Amino acid sequence: MRQSRLFTKTRREAPADETAKNAQFLIRGGYVHKEMAGVYSYLPLGLSVIKKIEGIIREEMNAIGGTEMKTSILQNKEVWEKTNRWDDGVVDNWFKTKLKNGTDVGLSWTNEEAYSNILKQYINSYKDLPIYPYDFKEIFRNEARSKSGIMRGREFYWKALYSFSKNEAEHNVFYEKAKVAYQNIFERVGIGNSTYITLSSGGTFSKSSHEFQTLTEAGEDTIYVDEQQRIAINKEVYTDEAIESLGLKKDELIEKKAVEVGNIFNLGTKFSEPFDLKYKNEKGEFESVFMGCYGIGLGRLMGTIVEVFSDDKGIVWPESVAPFKFSLVEIPSEKPEVKEMSEKIYKKLGENNVLYDDRDARAGEKFADADLLGMPYQIIVSEKNVASGKLEFKNRKTGEVKMISESEIDNLLK
Amino acid sequence: MRQSRLFTKTRREAPADETAKNAQFLIRGGYVHKEMAGVYSYLPLGLSVIKKIEGIIREEMNAIGGTEMKTSILQNKEVWEKTNRWDDGVVDNWFKTKLKNGTDVGLSWTNEEAYSNILKQYINSYKDLPIYPYDFKEIFRNEARSKSGIMRGREFYWKALYSFSKNEAEHNVFYEKAKVAYQNIFERVGIGNSTYITLSSGGTFSKSSHEFQTLTEAGEDTIYVDEQQRIAINKEVYTDEAIESLGLKKDELIEKKAVEVGNIFNLGTKFSEPFDLKYKNEKGEFESVFMGCYGIGLGRLMGTIVEVFSDDKGIVWPESVAPFKFSLVEIPSEKPEVKEMSEKIYKKLGENNVLYDDRDARAGEKFADADLLGMPYQIIVSEKNVASGKLEFKNRKTGEVKMISESEIDNLLK
Numbered sequence: 001m002r003q004s005r006l007f008t009k010t011r012r013e014a015p016a017d018e019t020a021k022n023a024q025f026l027i028r029g030g031y032v033h034k035e036m037a038g039v040y041s042y043l044p045l046g047l048s049v050i051k052k053i054e055g056i057i058r059e060e061m062n063a064i065g066g067t068e069m070k071t072s073i074l075q076n077k078e079v080w081e082k083t084n085r086w087d088d089g090v091v092d093n094w095f096k097t098k099l100k101n102g103t104d105v106g107l108s109w110t111n112e113e114a115y116s117n118i119l120k121q122y123i124n125s126y127k128d129l130p131i132y133p134y135d136f137k138e139i140f141r142n143e144a145r146s147k148s149g150i151m152r153g154r155e156f157y158w159k160a161l162y163s164f165s166k167n168e169a170e171h172n173v174f175y176e177k178a179k180v181a182y183q184n185i186f187e188r189v190g191i192g193n194s195t196y197i198t199l200s201s202g203g204t205f206s207k208s209s210h211e212f213q214t215l216t217e218a219g220e221d222t223i224y225v226d227e228q229q230r231i232a233i234n235k236e237v238y239t240d241e242a243i244e245s246l247g248l249k250k251d252e253l254i255e256k257k258a259v260e261v262g263n264i265f266n267l268g269t270k271f272s273e274p275f276d277l278k279y280k281n282e283k284g285e286f287e288s289v290f291m292g293c294y295g296i297g298l299g300r301l302m303g304t305i306v307e308v309f310s311d312d313k314g315i316v317w318p319e320s321v322a323p324f325k326f327s328l329v330e331i332p333s334e335k336p337e338v339k340e341m342s343e344k345i346y347k348k349l350g351e352n353n354v355l356y357d358d359r360d361a362r363a364g365e366k367f368a369d370a371d372l373l374g375m376p377y378q379i380i381v382s383e384k385n386v387a388s389g390k391l392e393f394k395n396r397k398t399g400e401v402k403m404i405s406e407s408e409i410d411n412l413l414k
Numbered sequence: 415m416r417q418s419r420l421f422t423k424t425r426r427e428a429p430a431d432e433t434a435k436n437a438q439f440l441i442r443g444g445y446v447h448k449e450m451a452g453v454y455s456y457l458p459l460g461l462s463v464i465k466k467i468e469g470i471i472r473e474e475m476n477a478i479g480g481t482e483m484k485t486s487i488l489q490n491k492e493v494w495e496k497t498n499r500w501d502d503g504v505v506d507n508w509f510k511t512k513l514k515n516g517t518d519v520g521l522s523w524t525n526e527e528a529y530s531n532i533l534k535q536y537i538n539s540y541k542d543l544p545i546y547p548y549d550f551k552e553i554f555r556n557e558a559r560s561k562s563g564i565m566r567g568r569e570f571y572w573k574a575l576y577s578f579s580k581n582e583a584e585h586n587v588f589y590e591k592a593k594v595a596y597q598n599i600f601e602r603v604g605i606g607n608s609t610y611i612t613l614s615s616g617g618t619f620s621k622s623s624h625e626f627q628t629l630t631e632a633g634e635d636t637i638y639v640d641e642q643q644r645i646a647i648n649k650e651v652y653t654d655e656a657i658e659s660l661g662l663k664k665d666e667l668i669e670k671k672a673v674e675v676g677n678i679f680n681l682g683t684k685f686s687e688p689f690d691l692k693y694k695n696e697k698g699e700f701e702s703v704f705m706g707c708y709g710i711g712l713g714r715l716m717g718t719i720v721e722v723f724s725d726d727k728g729i730v731w732p733e734s735v736a737p738f739k740f741s742l743v744e745i746p747s748e749k750p751e752v753k754e755m756s757e758k759i760y761k762k763l764g765e766n767n768v769l770y771d772d773r774d775a776r777a778g779e780k781f782a783d784a785d786l787l788g789m790p791y792q793i794i795v796s797e798k799n800v801a802s803g804k805l806e807f808k809n810r811k812t813g814e815v816k817m818i819s820e821s822e823i824d825n826l827l828k
Contacts (some may be wrong), residue, residue, distance in 0.1 A: 005481075006481075007533070007536050007537075007542065007545040007547065009535075009536055014615050030536070033532050033535075035486045035488065035489070035493075035528075035581065036487075036488070036490050036491055036513075036517075036519070039486045039488045040486060041483065041484065041485040041486045041489075041528065041532060042483060042485075043483050043532070044482060044483050044547070044761070046483075047482060047483050047484050050484075067419075067420075067421065067458050068458060068461060069455065069456060069457050069458050069460075070455065070456040070461050070463050071449075071455040071456075072449045072453045072454060072455045072569055073552055073554075074449065074450070074453045074554070074568065074569045075449070076449055076450050076453075079449075095511045095512075096511060097509045097510060097521070098453050098509075098512045099450075099556060099568070100556055100557070100558045103450075104631075105450070107511070112447075114455065118447050118455060120459070120827055121422070121423075121447070122422055122423055122444070123421075128421065131421040133458070139554065140488070140489055140662075142513060142514055143514070144514045144515075154488065154513070155486055155487055155488045164499055227623040289752075324754065368724075
C-alpha cells in the first residue's frame, strides 16, 4: 500500500489520558482511535493486524474440529435467568438496555447461555456429540476502570469456542487438543517464548482452569513460573498443594507479572443442567452434556504483542501479524532514479506485502515513522544507495542493517 | 462438509411467531436462530452465506478505492451532540446504556458522526482528499416492531462506506462509481435482474438519494418502475416533477412492492460543518469536506435473496452466495458401492464445495432437506444410479434433472 493513500497519519503524542504503552503506540501509529476509556475503533492498519490474528485462530480452531457461527450481541433476559446470571448482583459488569416496549435486553459479555440455548435445539442423541462451535464477536463488559489500553476493553473482539461432549473422558481428550491449539496460536503470533500455560482458579465453574499467561510488566496478573518446564501457577491458586500437584518445587519458581491472553475451562454440567441440555446415550438413557469453554481476546492479544516487542522507537510486529512485511522508505530526491527504483521494488514485492512511503517528507520523519509503525523489515532507497547498486535492508527488531542488491529483493518473499 | 458433522438440523416448522418467509425458511434450514424479534444468531450455514456476501462487497468497495476499518459499537454522547442526533426526540431508535460511573453511551445505529470525528484528526490539506473508508459492523436500531425476519433487524450486520471529497464535483465522480459498484454487487449476488436504482427521498440530508430496490412482495416499500430503462421512483417522492426529471412517462410506470437493499446519499457538508471538518485548499483557504454515504445491510440482502428465489420447497441460493455449490445425496443402501461412490465424489468435489448428506436417513427426508437448504445443484447417488453408471444431477432452481457419468463430475468445478 502507498502510504500517501493511507488516510491515517502518525502523531508525536498520544492523548494525555492514555497511560498504557500499547495504546500510546497504537494511537500514535494510527492503528486505533480511542472513542472512550476501554473502547477503541480499529483504523486500517489496526484492523489488518486483527484480521491476521483472526485468520491464525480460525485455522487452529478449524483444525481441531471447530465450526464457526456468529451469535447476536443483544441478549434475551429469559435465557440468562435460567442460570441466574441476569441478576446484576451476581454479574456486576452487564451493559443493559431496553426495547421500545420496555423489555430488558443485555449486551453479550460471554457466550455460555447463548450457546447452551441454541444447542439445546440440535442435541438429542449421542450421535450428535461431540461438537465444537465457536464465534468471533464483539463482547461488552462494564468495567469500573479501564486503563490498560486495548488489553482490557469495555468493548472487545473475542473468540470463544465451546465444546459439547458426551462425558468427562471425551471432554478431556478435546481439552488436551485445545491446549495444543492454543500453544500453536501463541507460537504463531510470535509470543510463544514468553507465554506459559498457567494453573489458575476455576472461578465458580470448576476447581481449576488453565490460563495462557504472557510475561510483561504491563500485565495485571502475578504468576509463579517454572522456566524449565514452561508452566506457571497464578498467584490466586499459589498453594503448596497446587505446587505439588504440578510436580514443581517452590524454590525454583519465579514471580512474574503477566497478562492472560487465553483461558480454557472445564464447565462440566454447570450450564447444561439449567438448560436441560441432555442427550440420549446408547442405552436410551438421558445424560447431561459435558461442556468446556476456550476464549481469546483478539484486542488483548494484539496489545500484548505490542507490549512484549515494542522498544523506545515504537512497535515491532512479528511477521505473522504485521500489516505489511516491509516498509519501503523512499528518500525524496531530485534524481528520478530514486522514485523509479522505489516503484520497481514496490511492484516486485506487491501492495499487500509492503507499505511504500512515497510521501513528500523529510528522511528523518520517514525513518521515525517506519520505526513507530513497526513493519519487520525496512528497505531504504536513497540517491546514494541507488548509485552504489545496493539498498539498505534493516531488521526492525535487531536494528541490523545489511546492503542488498536489487536481485536479492526477489528472494525476500520466498 | 459432511452433513453428519453439521450440528444444525432442519425443522418441519418455524416458530409460530415468525411470519416472514425468509426467516421461516432460514430457521427451518438451521441457517439462523431467532433470539428475539429482529435479533438473529447466524449458525454455520447462515454465517457462510453472510461471509460470501461480505467478500463480494469488500471486493467491490476496494475496487473503487475503499479502505476498510472498524469502528466501535459503543458511542460517545459528546460526539453525537455535535449534530444534535443524541437527542431521543430527534432520533427515535437509539439503544442507550450507561457506564458504571453513570456516563450515557449509545449503540451505533449509523456511522456519520463516528467517521467525521475520526477523520477530523487526519484531514488537513487538499492532499489528504479524497478518501473512502468503510466498515463492516453490527448496527443497532430500536425498531418499535420487527416482523420482516432478517430483512429488518434490531441488530444487523452492515457495510457503510463514507466518501470524503474536496467538493461536489469530486464527490459526483465517486458517487457515479459507487452506483456502478452497487449494481455489480447486486448482479453478483444474483438479484441484478430484479433490482432497480430508485430515486428516493434524501431525508433530512439532501433533496434526493438513490436506493437500490429489489422487487418482492415481502418489501415494505412501494416503487414505480420503468422496466425498459431499469429505473424506478419511490412512492415517497413520486411526483410529476420527479417523473419528468428522470425523463420517464407516468403511464409507462408500474407500481411494485420492493425492498431497499442499498442506498447512497449525498451528505454535502451536513456533517463536516458541525465537526469543523475542513481542509486547506491549494490557495491556502479552508473549505468544508464534502461527504457521501453508501450503505448495505448484509442480513437484509441475504433475506431478500431468500424471498426472491425461494419456492414452496425451500431456499434456492444463487451460486455466488450458496454455502456449498452442491448437495451430494447418498441414498442409504446395503450395497457398499453406493457409499464408495459418494465418498469418491465428495473427495473429488472437495469439502468446501459440497454438502455431503452421509446421514443414515430415509431418501425422502434427504431430498426434502436438500430442497429446503437450497444448494444450487444436487447430485444423487443411489443403488440404481451406481448400477447404471450414471448419476442424477438436479438443478435446484429449474428442477431439471439430467444423468451424468462419473467422469463428468470433474467438469462441474470448471
